[in-house]
Amino acid sequence: MVFQGEACKRQRLLSSSYEDNSRLIPSLPDEISIQIIARVPRISYLSLKSVSRAWKEAILSSELFCVRRELGTMEEWLYVLTKVNDDKLLWYALDPLSRRWQKLPPMPNVSSEDEVVKKGLAALPIRMWSMVGSSIRIADVIMN
């Protein structure tokens, strides 16, 4: 075992017993690959999920977040549910590290009027702050 830390040991043992072709990175044990992925900012995970099925599985796994906790790179995001004009419900996420607001995919079975989507992300944060008001303090807490 290269990396210490009892908490995740059993899971790591499981993951390192994979066959070569289902490895995250063919030339490296998954244990090391997870150490690399855990050091990438969370915001990159959404695109990294497309690398392969194994990557998607790893990114969604509790093992990865175990490692991130050990590394102290949890990166908590702030999620805000907003109700815009026509009772349309939208989730937004703030990544305090990159200070980027992201619109989450619309929830299924919720009316989907695309006009709000097309207005672009730039205008949204202001509206959101004014809607949620005191949540600035929440964001401050998370950033500390």
Added chain:
Amino acid sequence: MAKTPEPKRTISLKPCDGDVIEVSPMIAKQMQTIQSFIEDDSFIATTTIIPLPNVTAFQLSKIIDYLNYHSNSKAVADNVKESTKKFDEEFLKELEHDKLKELLHAANYLNVKEVLDFLCQAVADLIQDKSVKFVRKFFGVVNDYSVEEEEDIRRTHAWAFEGVEED
């Protein structure tokens, strides 16, 4: 565990190319793979040369350089942080993408945690803003998604692909 006093002599490592490289026991100790050699009862420091068929002389010297620098700078406090940072930057500057990846393999083979941690971070920094295509190519990962599945992920997270460096 009963231990004889640490021998003062150096440890001889033979990379797959080039000459034998001598390292201090303190440096050798940080390489778990070497450590297990040394702890073996039949190991005699004066005559035994440890062969490293998976490590090149270049990689071995890089790893030794890193360990040497960092073990020396540990003794001093905060004021060396700047120069350590500079050393780390210079260290990586000399490594092209492939060399970085190969050095990671070597560090993994030698099982040297400090260098592994450092290189994992370096590789993470390298891929964080790169396209999925770059990441696959860099690591030699085969895309096992169907075209439809991949398009589906892309569509669901369309915004996540904004601001990605082209390669």
